[in-house]
Amino acid sequence: MLTRVRRADAVALDEAAALLVRGELVVFPTETVYGLGADAANRDAVAAVYRIKQRPAGHPLIVHVLDERLARAWSVWSQRAQRLAEAFWPGPLTLILERAADAPAWACGVESSIGLRAPAHPVARALLHDFTRRGGIGVAAPSANRFGRISPTRAEHVLDDLGEDAPLILDGGPCEVGVESTIVDLSRGRPVLLRPGGVAVAQLAAVLGEEVLERDAHAPRASGTLDAHYAPATPVELVDAAQVPERVGHWRAAGRRVALWSRSVPSSIADVGVSMSHDARTTARELYDTLRRLDRSGCDRIVIERVPPTPEWRAIADRLRRAAASS
Ligand code: TXA
Ligand code: MG
Numbered sequence: 282m283l284t285r286v287r288r289a290d291a292v293a294l295d296e297a298a299a300l301l302v303r304g305e306l307v308v309f310p311t312e313t314v315y316g317l318g319a320d321a322a323n324r325d326a327v328a329a330v331y332r333i334k335q336r337p338a339g340h341p342l343i344v345h346v347l348d349e350r351l352a353r354a355w356s357v358w359s360q361r362a363q364r365l366a367e368a369f370w371p372g373p374l375t376l377i378l379e380r381a382a383d384a385p386a387w388a389c390g391v392e393s394s395i396g397l398r399a400p401a402h403p404v405a406r407a408l409l410h411d412f413t414r415r416g417g418i419g420v421a422a423p424s425a426n427r428f429g430r431i432s433p434t435r436a437e438h439v440l441d442d443l444g445e446d447a448p449l450i451l452d453g454g455p456c457e458v459g460v461e462s463t464i465v466d467l468s469r470g471r472p473v474l475l476r477p478g479g480v481a482v483a484q485l486a487a488v489l490g491e492e493v494l495e496r497d498a499h500a501p502r503a504s505g506t507l508d509a510h511y512a513p514a515t516p517v518e519l520v521d522a523a524q525v526p527e528r529v530g531h532w533r534a535a536g537r538r539v540a541l542w543s544r545s546v547p548s549s550i551a552d553v554g555v556s557m558s559h560d561a562r563t564t565a566r567e568l569y570d571t572l573r574r575l576d577r578s579g580c581d582r583i584v585i586e587r588v589p590p591t592p593e594w595r596a597i598a599d600r601l602r603r604a605a606a607s608s
Contacts, residue, residue, distance in 0.1 A: 286436050289404040289451040297451055298411030301420060306330060308425045308439050309408050310453030311400035313373045313461050313479055314432040314569070315439050316345065316422030317448075320412075321355075321388045327421050328387070333446045336428045341390035343375050343398050343462070344419040347409040352376075352397045354418050355384035361467050361489055368488040371401035373458050373479025377466040388421040394468040404453035424461060425450075429510055431576070431604075434459050434569045441573070459566035460596045465493060473497075477596040511569075511600045513576035515540070516608035517583045519601055525586055526550060532582050540580035542571055553578040557586065561593040568597060572604060 287293040289310070297307045304326040307318050317334060319326035321344045331338060346352045349366045356362070357379035365376060375398040380389060389395050397419070400406065412420060424432040425439045425447075433439045436452035463478035465485055472493045474482055485493050520528045525546040532539045533552070541551035548554020555571055558564045575583045585601055588594040 286440060286450045286452050289407070289453050293449075293451060294404070294407050294411055297408055297449055298415055298417075300449060301326075301408075301412050302415045302417060306333070306448040307408070308436075308443075308448060308450040309405055309422070310402050310436075310451065310456060311345070311373075311405045311422075312402045312457045313400070313459070314434055314456055315425040315436070315450075316343075316405075316420075317425035317439075317443075318345070318408075318420040318422035320417055321385045321419040321421035322417070324385070324387045327385065330421060330423065333443065333448075334423055334426070334428055336423060339391040341392045341394075341396055342388045342421040342423050343396040343464075344385075344388055344421050345405065345409060346397055346399050346419045347406065347413050348399055351413065351418050352378075352399065355381050356395055356397060357381060359467060361472060364488050365465070365467075365485065366399070369480050369484075370399040371406060372399070373401070373462040374398065374485075375462045375464045375476075375478075377464065377468050377475065379468050385419075385421070394466070396464065398462055402453060402456075404451055408451065429512060431511055431513060431569050431572050432461060434566070438569070438573060455566070455570070457566065459568055460600060463596075466496075477599050479596070481592050481595070483592060510603045510606075511572075512604050512607050513572050513583060515576050515580060515583050517572075517585060517601075517605040518608060519585050519587050519605045521587050522546070525584065528584050532584070537581040538579065540575040540578045540583045541585075542575060542583070543586040545586065551580075551584065553580055557588075561588075561597060564588070564594075565597055568600060 304323045380395040434456040458479040463480040464475040466473040522545045538552040540553040544557040
């Protein structure tokens with residue numbers, strides 16, 4: 282397949298919407314990460330997403346819609362969904378809802394529910410607008426990376442990861458939020474958090490006027506919640522600030538090259554160093570690009586300073602834990 286990165290101007294958007302309607306794939310930016318999109322109603326197109334992403338068949342995709350009206354077409358809309366959509370759509374929030382009878386089950390893996398999100402990125406919205414005008418309802422799109430790897434927050438990340446398999450890539454610049462959407466399951470009586478992300482749990486609870494439960498053993502399968510995920514090829518180690526110099530020294534004494542991402546320790550103590558911002562939003566925005574850079578730096582180990590255990594760092598802490606889990 283011909284690989285094309287295109288600036289997301291009106292001509293490229295129009296072409297992209299036409300490709301989607303014809304059953305082709307398109308990579309597009311959202312405010313969280315880039316998505317590998319297909320017309321959710323087209324079974325073969327959705328199958329191509331699984332193939333390119335190398336994602337196991339049972340794992341459901343998020344279906345992206347322009348707005349609540351289209352979300353209602355494929356779900357059993359509820360009062361809670363209404364409240365959350367009013368407060369956070371368009372935005373970095375995915376709602377898991379009971380699926381309507383004519384919704385595309387093939388985009389939902391083994392689940393009997395459906396994941397829906399209205400993204401806020403102007404390019405995603407323009408694409409969904411054109412797609413909807415041509416009769417489309419929703420675009421199924423996982424993050425545009427191979428299964429288990431680091432999510433892309435820039436067009437060039439998609440190209441690095443998907444290579445020859447990449448379809449048309451709409452370039453909308455770096456993603457503003459930088460970590461994936463928050464996923465809340467509304468299909469099981471009480472609201473349950475499946476993945477921390479761009480919207481904080483406390484914000485959800487405030488809007489719902491009730492507690493959002495943490496996921497438990499009965500929670501549905503979500504690949505973004507698998508332990509080893511978002512992982513660089515280089516082993517990653519998460520270390521408390523006070524232990525960073527010792528860990529870096531340990532590996533260097535053993536003859537290993539060490540890449541370091543730290544807030545409190547000067548990056549000069551490592552072979553390759555990047556300093557981490559003290560601001561959680563900035564760190565989220567830089568997260569996946571930094572992981573990719575450290576992974577490509579030719580080092581044998583990546584040492585990352587643990588982030589604060591506070592709500593604004595939660596999504597970052599979650600992704601870093603998973604990046605380190607398989608090391
Ligand atoms: O920010 C995001 O959410 C990005 C952008 C592209 O929208 N998308 C994303 O998609 O992260 P993906 O496929 O990489 O992760 C989607 C997560 C998976 O963990 C999947 O299992 C879960 O959403 N999911 C989707 N539908 C579900 C359902 N019906 N029940 C449970 N989990 C679901
Ligand atoms: Mg993903």
